[in-house]
Amino acid sequence: MLLELTIENFAIIPKLHLSFHQGMTALTGETGAGKSIIIDAMGLLAGSRGSSDYIRQGADKCLLEGLFELPQQNGFQQVMDELGIDCSEDVLIVQRDMSISGKSVCRVNGRTVTLANLRRIGMYLVDIQGQNEHQELLQADKHLSLMDSFGSQDFQHALANYQTHYHEFRQLEKQVRKIQSNEQSYVQRMDMLRFQQEEIEQAKLQPDEEELLVEERDKLSNFQKIVDALAKAYGVLSSETGNSLDGVSIALNEMQGIAHLDNDYEQINENIQNAYYLLQDAASDISRQMDRLELDEGRLEEVVLRLEIIRQLKRKYGDSIPTILAYYDKISxxxxAATMTEGQLEELEAQLAEKQQYVWQLAEVLHVKRQEIAQQLEQEILQELSELYMENTQFDIHFETGKTLRDTGFDQVEFYLSTNPGEPLKPLVKVASGGELSRILLALKTIFSKTQEMTSIVFDEVDTGVSGRVAQAIAEKIAKIADNSQVLCITHLPQVAAVADYQYFISKAVKDGRTQTHVVQLTNEERVDEVARMLAGAEITELTLEHARELLRIAGKVAHR
Incomplete structure (x- = not known):
């Protein structure tokens, strides 16, 4: 339950700190005093979407903080563990800051969480019933989820199981449809890849082939130049007359004769000797190269053609042979995989048909369980409405079986109602008045509170449009709900205020030229005055005060305290 609420710079509230208790608390005051603002703050702490419009004029940001008793509902601890939030204490501190720039920061026990995760946590903290819930009752497409919420744990498991298989079915259907719809372009791409694969295969490329071919092409293209250069070099070194080797040999003989006379002469002799042997080796190498030389014009044509093939492949598939080979591996x-996919299409279609049949069977199971839920819910609602002076009401949950599957099954339901004997049942949205909607909503919430473990329930003017004995019945019904849950109730009905365990009076006043909201907890005597005001309006008489005291005395007898 909610233990404390702190609000700063929110709407017309500069600063406010409230403590709440178990049981029922009534929030009363003049229209526009700020009662709904407090409920809005609680909604934001539970994950409602915020706006910078909430920030008090002149402030940079607003701060909301709620101290909650640690919820004990199933699933809550799992959410906390998943989000890594420490729950070693018995309380939960929820904070939310909203700045004028639109930035919103949410924290739970000091850990920052997203708004979506705050909403997940808020589901376990507070249930706000107000005009939005009235609107849900008026929307036929919301009736199915309202009815489902009354289902047993067994039904909830069946629904979750159906939704798991339904989403698997839709994913499989999407996969099959994608293959089918893209079949033409898919086949065209496969044909193109096969052509590319075959073209690269036929080329039989080697990783270092291009460099070797370029070297060979350059040699073949410069054959005559190479022949002339080798012949001239050989002639200079080894001609029969006046060759270089003979000259070097003469120089070597001369230096050998004087080498022993001086170290420098010895060094010159060694250098000439080394040069002589090197030139001999060079002459031999040139001779061998000349013997090997043979112009093969056909080979040159082959090399040029091969290099052109490589150039064409590089232009299409990459800037080098290794890149082309890598692309070949990729398309292969x-x-x-494509060959497997083509073979799997028929298999996938068979799986889809089988999955669809199975999901329909699960939907049939849901349908049967829902009919049982509807029958029980109808009886309980009629009982609750009878206690709210709608004993002549007929209530029916009308089923319509759809022809398509949705994530909720194939059922469509709508609440039908007849409030007058002899009148036919008609859709609730067409026949219910505001007061009747309030009572139907309260009847649903009464039943709901028996099966759910919500710690805090907020009623935001759900008593609109009723008075007299109906107002008293509504008051008693809300008080009964408070036996099991903390209830906070914004009300304009004195009967509802009188049955509350606690009552807060909300007012507004102008201070330093600014409107501010004030909240005070009323004493017993102050409650008499406030209930009297709610009964009579501006002019309070002794008779009105006595009537207020009487309401409070009666409340002490029937509020089940």
């Missing part, structure tokens, strides 16, 4: 892998 895709073609291999």
């Amino acid at each position: 892998e895709e073609l291999s």
Whole structure:
């Protein structure tokens, strides 16, 4: 339950700190005093979407903080563990800051959470019933989820199981439809990849082939130049007359004769000797190269053609042979997977048909369980409405079986109502008045509170449009709900205020030229005055005060305290 609420710079509230208790608390005051603002703050702490419009004029940001007793509902601890939130204490501190720039920061026990995760946590903290819930009753497409919420744990498991298989079915259907719809372009791509694969295969490329071919082409293209250069070099070194080797040999003989006379001469002799042997080796190498030389014009044509093939492949598939070979591996892998996909299409279609049949069977199970839920819910609602002076009401949950599957099954339901004997049942949205909607909503909430473990329930003017004995019945019904849950109730009905365990009076006043909201907890005597005001309005007489005292005395007898 909600233990404390702190509000700063929110709407017309500069600063406010409230403590709440178990049981029923009534929030009363003049229209526009700020009662709904407090409920809005609680809604934001539970994950409602915020706006910078909430920030008090002149402030940079607003702060909301709620101290809650740690919820004990099933699933709550799992959410906390998933989000990594420490729950070692018995309380939960929820904070929300909203700045004028639109930035919103949410924290739970000091850990920052997203708004979506705050909403997940808020589901376990507070249930706000107000005009939005009235609107849900008026929307036929909301009736199915309202009815489902009354289902047993067994039904909830069946629904969750159905939704799991339904989403698997839709994913499989999407996969099959994608293959089918893209079949033409898919086939065209596969044909193109096969052509590319075959073209690269036929080329039989080697990783370092291009460099070797370029070297060979350059040699073949410069054959005559190479022949002339080798012949001239050989002639200079080894001609029969006046060759360089003979000259070097003469120089070597001369230096050998004087080498022993001086170290420098010895060094010159060694250098000439080394040069002589090197030139001999060079002459031999040139001779061998000349013997090997043979112009093969056909080979040159082959090399040029091969290099052109490589150039064409590089232009299409990459800037080098390794890149082309890598692309070949990639498309080969895709073609291999594609062959499997083509073979799997028929298998996937068979799986889809089987999955669809199974999901329909699960939907049939849901349908049967829902009919049982509807029958029980109808009886309980009629009982609750009878206690709210709608004993002549007929209530029916009308089923319509759809022809398509949705994530809730194939059922469509709508609440039908007849409030007058002899009148036919008609859709609730067409026949219910505001007061009747309030009582139907309260009847649903009464039943709901028996099966759910919500710690705090907020009623935001759900007593609109009723008075007299109906107002008293509504008051008693809300008080009964408070036996099991903390109830906070904004009300204009004195009967409802009188049955509350606690009563807060909300007012507004102008201070330093600014409107401010004030909240005070009323004493017993102050409650008499406030209930009297709610009964009579501006002019309070002794008779009105006595009537207020009487209401409070009666409340002490029937509020089940």
